[in-house]
Amino acid sequence: QSELDQDLDDVEEVEEEETGEETKIKARQLTVQMMQNPQILAALQERLDGLVETPTGYIESLPRVVKRRVNALKNLQVKCAQIEAKFYEEVHDLERKYAVLYQPLFDKRFEIINAIYEPTEEECEWKPDEEDEISVGTNFILVCFIDEDPKGIPEFWLTVFKNVDLLSDMVQEHDEPILKHLKDIKVKFSDAGQPMSFVLEFHFEPNEYFTNEVLTKTYRMRSEPDDSDPFSFDGPEIMGCTGCQIDWKKGKNVTLKTIKKKQKHKGRGTVRTVTKTVSNDSFFNFFAPPEVPESGDLDDDAEAILAADFEIGHFLRERIIPRSVLYFTGEAIEDDDDDKDQNPAECKQQ
Numbered sequence: 001q002s003e004l005d006q007d008l009d010d011v012e013e014v015e016e017e018e019t020g021e022e023t024k025i026k027a028r029q030l031t032v033q034m035m036q037n038p039q040i041l042a043a044l045q046e047r048l049d050g051l052v053e054t055p056t057g058y059i060e061s062l063p064r065v066v067k068r069r070v071n072a073l074k075n076l077q078v079k080c081a082q083i084e085a086k087f088y089e090e091v092h093d094l095e096r097k098y099a100v101l102y103q104p105l106f107d108k109r110f111e112i113i114n115a116i117y118e119p120t121e122e123e124c125e126w127k128p129d130e131e132d133e134i135s136v137g138t139n140f141i142l143v144c145f146i147d148e149d150p151k152g153i154p155e156f157w158l159t160v161f162k163n164v165d166l167l168s169d170m171v172q173e174h175d176e177p178i179l180k181h182l183k184d185i186k187v188k189f190s191d192a193g194q195p196m197s198f199v200l201e202f203h204f205e206p207n208e209y210f211t212n213e214v215l216t217k218t219y220r221m222r223s224e225p226d227d228s229d230p231f232s233f234d235g236p237e238i239m240g241c242t243g244c245q246i247d248w249k250k251g252k253n254v255t256l257k258t259i260k261k262k263q264k265h266k267g268r269g270t271v272r273t274v275t276k277t278v279s280n281d282s283f284f285n286f287f288a289p290p291e292v293p294e295s296g297d298l299d300d301d302a303e304a305i306l307a308a309d310f311e312i313g314h315f316l317r318e319r320i321i322p323r324s325v326l327y328f329t330g331e332a333i334e335d336d337d338d339d340k341d342q343n344p345a346e347c348k349q350q
Helices: 002-017 020-035 038-051 057-061 064-113 138-146 156-163 173-179 283-287 300-320 324-329 331-342
Strands: 182-189 197-204 214-222 237-242 256-264 271-279
Touching: 064 182, 156 173, 156 182, 156 324, 173 283, 182 300, 197 300, 214 283, 214 300, 237 300, 300 324, 324 331
Parallel strands: none
Antiparallel strands: 182 197, 197 214, 214 237, 256 271
16 A cells, blocks of 8 residues: 555656656656556555445535435436336246247257157258358267267257356266256246246256256346345346255265265274265255345355356356257357457346
8 A cells, every 4th residue: 555655656746846748758657667566456456446435525525405406316216226127027027928939949949859859851951151160069979979870969958068167167077977867958937926036947857866857946036126225226136046855866866975084082092984974066066055044144155156056047047048059069158258258347146
């Protein structure tokens, strides 16, 4: 902080002692030197962070009658936020309406992936641009070489998961044989008149790992300004989520692992081996999120887990489920990367 103040004083001295073009050149040189100093940059950032919610001196200096009018504008802004909340409620109604129209297409996608329906020659005709040819994931190509007559599209959803960094980070090696049995992922929106929410459904074929046919994850949402901070409203936000119980078959629960530890008796000096069951990293922990207490207070770890969980749930709903084939081929991933390059500050946590 003191180094920053000294450098700022130096700039002021330069401006007082020098005039004309020479002053401008020296000021620019000093600014460049300051910007190359990490400590000064950190101090500047700290000052800027402190100013984000700090009223300016100009606002404080306004006459009382003008401040009253500013307060009137703030009340209008609250009413704008309330109207915006109604807008998003209607958007949710539209999502529900159009989900019905999308469903027949998603049903046919399901049938093609799982070898229930064989598309016609006309349905299979596709002419990609020469500069934008489809490059199917490596995993799929390997499956085709191994099985000369594959059924449907083998390992479709597993390939999607492995292609997307946000999801592949969750998938462990011991999860992959289970995810090969994933047949479909669906999203169901809450009924009209019910609190805003959506449910992710993961449909599995019979397998040796668990007896569930469907695993679910429910996300509860809120689309109304917070009375204590109405100006922070920026659309619907996920308030909490609930997983489901997985009925694992004996010895197949990949979310747990057994470890052996040796313990030495202090008095007798004998050593014994103790077996202990502990949590194991797995994609299927996704269905057992931390519970949010009524107080809403969470420790840092639980808060980080839920923040990531909300991001994943939103991404599955908004991107993966509607555009799964493009994540399978990798085309959507390239588009996402292009969007990030063009709009680096656009990503926000809902």
